Amino acid sequence: MDGSASSERFKRYNAAADSSFLEAGTFFGLPRLRLLRGGTILEIGNLMDFVMDSMEEEGKSAPSLDALAASRIGKRLREAYDRIVEEPVPDRFANLLSELEQQESKRGKAE
Amino acid sequence: MTTSSNTSFKTELLAIIPNLRAFAMSLCGDVDRADDLVQEALVKAWHKRDSFQMGTNLKAWMFTILRNEFYSNMRKRGREVSDTDGIYTARLAGHPEQESKLDYQDFRAALAQLPEDQREAIILVGASGFSYEEAAEVCGCAVGTVKSRVSRARARLSDLLDVEGSSAFGPDGIAAQVINKPVAKSAA
Numbered sequence: 001m002d003g004s005a006s007s008e009r010f011k012r013y014n015a016a017a018d019s020s021f022l023e024a025g026t027f028f029g030l031p032r033l034r035l036l037r038g039g040t041i042l043e044i045g046n047l048m049d050f051v052m053d054s055m056e057e058e059g060k061s062a063p064s065l066d067a068l069a070a071s072r073i074g075k076r077l078r079e080a081y082d083r084i085v086e087e088p089v090p091d092r093f094a095n096l097l098s099e100l101e102q103q104e105s106k107r108g109k110a111e
Numbered sequence: 112m113t114t115s116s117n118t119s120f121k122t123e124l125l126a127i128i129p130n131l132r133a134f135a136m137s138l139c140g141d142v143d144r145a146d147d148l149v150q151e152a153l154v155k156a157w158h159k160r161d162s163f164q165m166g167t168n169l170k171a172w173m174f175t176i177l178r179n180e181f182y183s184n185m186r187k188r189g190r191e192v193s194d195t196d197g198i199y200t201a202r203l204a205g206h207p208e209q210e211s212k213l214d215y216q217d218f219r220a221a222l223a224q225l226p227e228d229q230r231e232a233i234i235l236v237g238a239s240g241f242s243y244e245e246a247a248e249v250c251g252c253a254v255g256t257v258k259s260r261v262s263r264a265r266a267r268l269s270d271l272l273d274v275e276g277s278s279a280f281g282p283d284g285i286a287a288q289v290i291n292k293p294v295a296k297s298a299a
Contacts, residue, residue: 073268074237076218081238084133093128096150097121100157105114 137234138181152177174249221271232260
């Protein structure tokens with residue numbers, strides 16, 4: 001995306017965040033709004049995400065770690081990852097390391 | 112190495128294992144293969160532990176070893192591993208308790224659609240807690256390369272999740288998809 005397009009989008013997001021974003025017409029300026037059946041608003045996407053995304057594109061640089069960490073993508077990524085981190089660790093790894101350690105100390109004594 | 116330094120090395124390795132498993136899972140998308148990969152990496156790390164300098168970044172060192180194992184296995188087995196899409200799907204199907212976590216499934220599926228280099232970059236930086244510099248070290252590439260991979264991965268995930276996420280809301284999904292399309296002209 002070039003600078004001017006991103007700047008346009010940034011302005012739209014800002015305008016939307018301002019006051020009028022609940023009006024139907026402005027939904028089209030907010031690609032990440034989610035709708036519930038029947039048209040009720042279920043979740044208004046995180047406006048800060050849009051603003052940050054736009055600001056990053058504006059600066060034409062990679063997202064900073066902070067921006068990534070704060071973004072919706074970053075949050076979901078960590079949630080998915082943390083689910084695995086929090087899973088109980090199978091005993092096989094502790095057993096393996098103990099075995100390796102014992103082999104080592106036996107070899108040490110033999111020498 | 113002395114017995115006591117062996118023990119402290121072992122203790123530090125144990126502390127890294129949960130993180131290592133998560134990274135392994137993100138590389139191969141399958142829990143059994145991921146654990147085999149972790150095991151191989153641990154054995155390798157143990158045997159070359161003399162080359163590790165205590166006090167430096169053990170986590171980055173372990174991640175590097177695991178990643179190298181993964182890619183060297185992949186070369187040995189040919190390209191069969193590249194079908195991560197299918198593997199991810201199988202893994203998801205095996206977890207009925209997560210059925211209600213639609214968001215999570217969408218996310219995993221979206222993640223699986225990323226090219227490997229982008230996926231590992233965004234995982235390392237966005238989830239494993241590495242700096243760009245450390246991630247570059249783990250992947251053996253330039254810092255700028257990691258940054259651009261993360262950036263592309265993030266943009267792609269945003270696209271995938273927007274469309275897939277809104278389609279979950281029934282008939283309005285169609286409207287939502289229209290809404291989700293990038294606005295080409297100014298929405299006056």
